[in-house]
């Protein structure tokens with residue numbers, strides 16, 4: 001049974017969806033938003049932190065009403081996924097969630113049209129002075145001269161951020177007879193919207209002198225914060241209009257008040273604020289040329305229903321292993337795999353765990369060769385799974401496919417994936433080659449092949465995983481259960497020696513495969529034994545065997561049963 005904590009005010013339809021599922025229960029806590037207003041974010045951190053630490057929450061959905069902070073996620077219990085019912089994830093500490101292995105998803109598509117419509121509404125209302133005209137009338141007045149506005153048709157609007165909402169806004173502006181230009185560092189050419197070409201500029205500074213109105217549709221990042229400020233206002237036409245329904249602070253709040261005072265800005269419409277709600281005495285609330293709405297961009301029945309249902313579905317789909325949609329922090333990871341792909345992901349886990357104890361000097365590079373086009377979609381999952389298997393025994397932090405990428409980055413571990421389209425002669429298989437930090441994985445490799453660790457695995461038609469090679473030793477064994485890998489001189493008596501040490505320790509050898517590799521200088525050969533055991537080999541047994549003449553290396557590992 002999965003429990004979803006609705007830690008914000010989510011539309012009923014999403015909550016009803018959770019309640020309608022036989023494997024899910026709902027913990028609806030819209031009061032957390034009021035708690036934040038009354039007692040602050042710390043009180044929310046404490047309250048949600050307690051709920052999570054108790055272990056009964058598997059998924060959490062939020063809007064922008066509360067923040068998801070590192071303090072809240074200190075001990076996340078069984079929390080596996082956080083869904084943002086909306087687009088902007090700036091209220092979720094992604095690094096903290098990623099470090100704890102928690103998937104973060106958003107519902108990016110569901111509120112696009114609604115938000116673009118709100119930005120467009122703000123632009124129209126701003127240019128026709130609808131806000132102050134309404135205020136005058138509701139105060140009992142009537143003034144037709146004071147509220148003369150401007151016509152959109154014929155004006156040039158600059159769209160900052162040509163993603164989903166920016167383009168949807170642009171389409172509407174074109175329909176109103178505006179000229180649309182844009183700036184987006186990730187859009188390198190002019191874009192075609194219907195029969196219209198939207199000219200794009202290389203920099204924001206190049207665009208602003210050309211526009212009568214500008215509208216922001218960018219995420220809040222270090223690059224976008226304060227991008228419209230006193231300096232860039234100075235480059236604008238006098239009397240420019242500004243719309244911000246993206247995030248507070250993208251337009252500098254002090255500088256916009258100054259620009260509206262000086263007339264450099266004829267008027268601004270803001271839906272979003274650096275601090276929400278803004279202070280009661282904020283000049284943004286009362287400036288005659290500033291129109292404000294309380295973060296209503298996504299607030300329509302249609303969008304809120306859609307984001308709430310999408311968020312609930314995304315959580316359950318991940319928890320059930322059906323798929324990941326809207327992932328913000330899990331690039332390339334998929335859970336909706338075919339049986340064959342899933343079998344190769346399981347093989348990757350086993351191969352990495354098996355080889356992990358033989359990597360004694362750390363890892364600097366992992367080369368993953370995936371032979372077989374049918375495994376292509378699973379490449380990201382295979383990569384992350386291999387890293388988890390390789391690194392987990394060396395870390396106290398629980399690793400998973402979500403957090404392992406950032407942990408590997410923080411340790412300068414480079415992963416390279418080569419995808420090969422197998423020819424008829426080459427079977428579908430995975431090969432991992434692990435390089436140590438100083439070009440070696442081993443303190444004193446006797447053989448060139450032991451400078452790296454290489455393991456090759458395949459899955460046959462029975463979907464059972466097989467290891468077919470370790471460092472040049474050919475074999476064919478299902479890696480499962482308690483296992484030991486022993487490298488020894490290839491000479492008579494070694495099998496007996498190993499058998500008798502295990503026998504003395506009372507550990508039964510259930511299966512054994514032996515492979516021989518010639519020494520490069522022709523001086524003889526070494527062998528690799530891969531043993532399946534009925535129970536774990538103790539440290540003492542490993543130590544005792546490791547001391548025996550002719551035994552070069554021994555490592556043991558426990559893998560899931562196949």
Ligand SMILES: NC(=O)C1=CN([C@@H]2O[C@H](COP(=O)(O)OP(=O)(O)OC[C@H]3O[C@@H](n4cnc5c(N)ncnc54)[C@H](O)[C@@H]3O)[C@@H](O)[C@H]2O)C=CC1
Nearest residue numbers: 087088161162163164165184186217218219245246297298
């Ligand atoms: N007011 C509200 O209630 C809502 C506000 N939003 C805000 O709208 C933003 C945009 O949403 P979508 O269009 O769905 O996102 P999107 O990801 O489809 O588009 C964002 C665009 O911004 C561009 N961009 C990134 N850095 C930039 C920079 N320095 N300068 C110019 N462009 C840059 C990206 O290349 C991308 O094309 C969200 O990040 C969110 O903050 C979204 C929904 C509701």
Ligand SMILES: O=C(O)CCC(=O)C(=O)O
Nearest residue numbers: 063064086087088298299
């Ligand atoms: O209504 C909300 O939850 C805010 C929507 C929003 O800002 C977003 O989706 O990014």
